[in-house]
Amino acid sequence: MKVLSIQSAVAHGHVGNSAAVFPLQRIGVDVVPVYTVNFSNHTGYGAWRGPLIPPADVAEILLGVQERGVFPQIDAVLSGYQGGVGIGDVIIDAVRRVKEANPAALYACDPVMGNAKSGCFVAPEIPELLRDRVVPVADIITPNQFELGFLTGTEPASIESTLASVDLARAMGPSVVLVTSVERPDRDAGVIEMLAVDDAGAWLVSTPHLPFKANGSGDVTAALFTAHYVETRDAAVALERTASSVFDLIEMTYRSGERELRLVAAQEFYAAPRMQFSAERVR
Template sequence: MKVLSIQSSVAYGHVGNSAAVFPMQRIGVEVLPVFTVHFSNHTGYGAWRGPLLAPEDVREVVTGIQERGALADIDVVLSGYQGGEGIGEVILDAVARVKAANPSAIYACDPVMGNAKSGCFVAPAIPVLLRERVVPHADLITPNQFELGFLTGTEPDTLESTLAAADAARAMGPATVLVTSVERPDRPEGTIEMLAVTPEGAWIVQTPLLPMKANGSGDVTAALFTSHYRATGDAALALARTTSSVFDLLTLTHESGQRELQLVEAQESYAHPRMQFEVRRVR
């Protein structure tokens, strides 16, 4: 499998492509990373250095890949955080070019906007761009529960309302929706869930909620689920593998006391997930 991953890059720490590429490689995926920014570190530190790449520069990199005749071999275009308005059109152009070369390729979009605790942390134009232009062209999206609510104009909280919101998102274009950070009021205390909704059904998995904030964990989740689902066509299996890998990555990070994901140290969790959580069909 080959993935064209158009995301940010940091030298220090692990977010964007700096979080997504290695786990995919560790499970045998060939990744062609295209950077939208190249910062010293992620912006959560409050200070960083390095360039936000111009959309045309990003487009030029994709064009160079196309000139090597590589687009016909791409199975997935994956995108995450979009730092500026212009990058959305560049990503959609890349998707169109890849699908013209390989009609069986899919576009997986992680519509990064914010979360329930921090609110929206991207430029005001980005959520509108994602909702109106980008998501309708995606085959798979991986919003958290907060982002799903914005995309659909709903307030999902219960399992039923989250399923309904996922269906509303699927009606916008994507066939498959992975909802992360699902927090239902009736869930057992100290737990968190992920929900996968496809044309074939819906599945949920529950894990302990670790007392930490981990920048980049959503990027790892989107990358692994997309890769596993594309490889197997089995959403429940992809959900089980991804959940196991990400939970063990977060556990190792929490135990290390470090702020940044222990991405390399947790590599066996990607290659050989323990499959320690039950995936339950809910529809």
């Protein structure tokens, strides 16, 4: 499997491609990483150094990759945080050209906007860009519950209302939706959930909720789910593998006391997921 991953990069820590590439490689995926920024660290520190890569330069890199004859080999395009409208246009164009070269390729978009606690933390034009132009060309999207609500103009809470919101999102274009950070009011105490939906049905998985915010964990989640889905075309299996790996990664990080993901130390959890969580069919 070969994945074209168009995302940010940081020297210290693990977000964007600096979070997604190694776990993908560890499960045997050949990754073609294209960077949209090259920062010293993620912006959660409040200060960072390094450049935003101009969209025209990102487009040039993608053109060079295409000229090497790589696009027909791409099984999936993966994108995450989008810093501006310009880079969105570049990603949309790259997806179009990859699919022209390989019609079986899938596009997985993590529509990063914000979360329920912090609200939106992207530029004001990004949510509309994602909703109106990017999501409609995606095959897989991986929003959290807050982002799903913005995309669909709803307020998902219960399983029923979240499923209804997913149906609206799927009507926009994507056939596969992974909803992360599902926090329904009637869930068991001390757990957090993920919901995966495709044409075959809907599945929910619950994991213990750790009192810890790990920057980059969403990027790992989107990457692993995409790869497992492309391999198996089974949303339940992809969900179980992803939940297993990501929980163990976050738990290892939490127990270490470190701020940054223990991405390398946790590598066996990607290569051989413990499959300690079972997905429950909810539709």
